Amino acid sequence: MKCNSLMTTLGLMAAFSLSGQALGAVVNVDVGHHAGSRLYTGQGAIAAPGDIWNQTPFTDANFVDSQGNPVVMMVDILGYDGAGNRNENDYANDLMYDYYRGLDNDPDSFLTLIISELIPGGSYNLALYGAQAGTFNGFLKDHRGSTFTIDGVTKIATGSMADWPEDGLAEGVTHVIFTNVIADAEGKIVVDIRPYTHPDDAAYPTAFLNGFQIEGNFALIPEPASLALIGLGGLMMLRRRH
Numbered sequence: 001m002k003c004n005s006l007m008t009t010l011g012l013m014a015a016f017s018l019s020g021q022a023l024g025a026v027v028n029v030d031v032g033h034h035a036g037s038r039l040y041t042g043q044g045a046i047a048a049p050g051d052i053w054n055q056t057p058f059t060d061a062n063f064v065d066s067q068g069n070p071v072v073m074m075v076d077i078l079g080y081d082g083a084g085n086r087n088e089n090d091y092a093n094d095l096m097y098d099y100y101r102g103l104d105n106d107p108d109s110f111l112t113l114i115i116s117e118l119i120p121g122g123s124y125n126l127a128l129y130g131a132q133a134g135t136f137n138g139f140l141k142d143h144r145g146s147t148f149t150i151d152g153v154t155k156i157a158t159g160s161m162a163d164w165p166e167d168g169l170a171e172g173v174t175h176v177i178f179t180n181v182i183a184d185a186e187g188k189i190v191v192d193i194r195p196y197t198h199p200d201d202a203a204y205p206t207a208f209l210n211g212f213q214i215e216g217n218f219a220l221i222p223e224p225a226s227l228a229l230i231g232l233g234g235l236m237m238l239r240r241r242h
Contacts, residue, residue: 020220021119025065027073027218028053030211032098037085040095045127045175046213053095053211071218078112079103079193079207093167095129095211096174102193102207109207111193115214118183124216126150129175130193130208131159145196146208148176150189156196159208174210189214 026048030040032055039055048066056062063073079102102109118124130146145159155176163173171177183189195205 020222022065022069022071022218022220024215025067025069025071025218026213026215027063027065027071028211028213029063029075030055030095030098031100031209032083032085038094038097040093040211044095044129044211044213045169045171045177046125046215048213048215065218070221072117072221073214073218074116076114076116077209078114079110081109092133092164093169095169096131098210099130099132100209102195104206105204107195107197107205109195109205111207111209113191113193113209113212114188115191116186116188117219118187118189119217119219120183120185120187122183122187122217124181124183124189124214126178126181126189126191126215127175127213128178128191128193129157129169129210129212131157131164131174131210132206132208133159133161133164143196143198144204144206144208145173145198147194147196148178149192149194150178150181153178158196158198160198 026046028044028048030053032038037055040053042051050065050067052064052066052068054063063071065071077100080100081103083098083100085098100111102111128148130148132144143159145157147154147156155178156172157176158173160173163170169175181189193207193209195207197205
């Protein structure tokens with residue numbers, strides 16, 4: 001009976017560890033894994049209890065939340081045609097400095113951001129950063145913003161230099177915010193990113209993504225100690241059978 005009781009306890013502890021969730025966590029991602037990348041630190045548009053940011057290729061799954069807890073999340077991107085850090089705005093902070101882009105200077109430029117391994121049916125808030133502005137090789141490029149569409153709802157980050165705060169962020173200029181976005185039955189959220197075309201400045205249309213934040217519930221990656229506990233339980237079960 002003692003062995004059965006212990007095995008039950010171990011089983012419950014292991015199940016709890018494997019099914020644990022980070023509730024109301026924020027995962028911050030600052031794109032940029034090329035030479036000269038700058039990793040942003042600090043608060044974004046979505047306030048978080050910590051200020052840790054991930055900066056990894058989108059194919060990596062080693063994401064942590066803003067407090068450093070490993071969480072289950074996968075990110076992929078379609079339409080990628082290059083990365084850069086050519087934002088010459090003196091007032092652009094490190095989050096807006098690096099970017100991924102679709103086809104450069106092409107009206108058909110696009111990016112598709114796919115965030116997966118989320119809780120199916122879970123509700124999430126997203127801040128999506130995507131804009132460039134400044135002088136590049138002697139040419140002024142204003143209003144290099146992006147449009148973001150989720151489930152048929154579109155929001156615009158204009159990239160307007162006149163409205164861009166020094167070393168700061170401004171909703172509708174550097175980023176957009178979506179609230180209560182529901183992950184589908186497979187635990188995915190899909191974001192369509194297109195160039196923003198300003199009526200007075202339609203030159204250089206390019207889809208940009210500087211980074212994003214996502215807030216909601218995430219599955220936690222089991223800690224090594226928890227995995228060891230599961231292994232111990234398995235050994236005890238084998239010993240009892242023999």
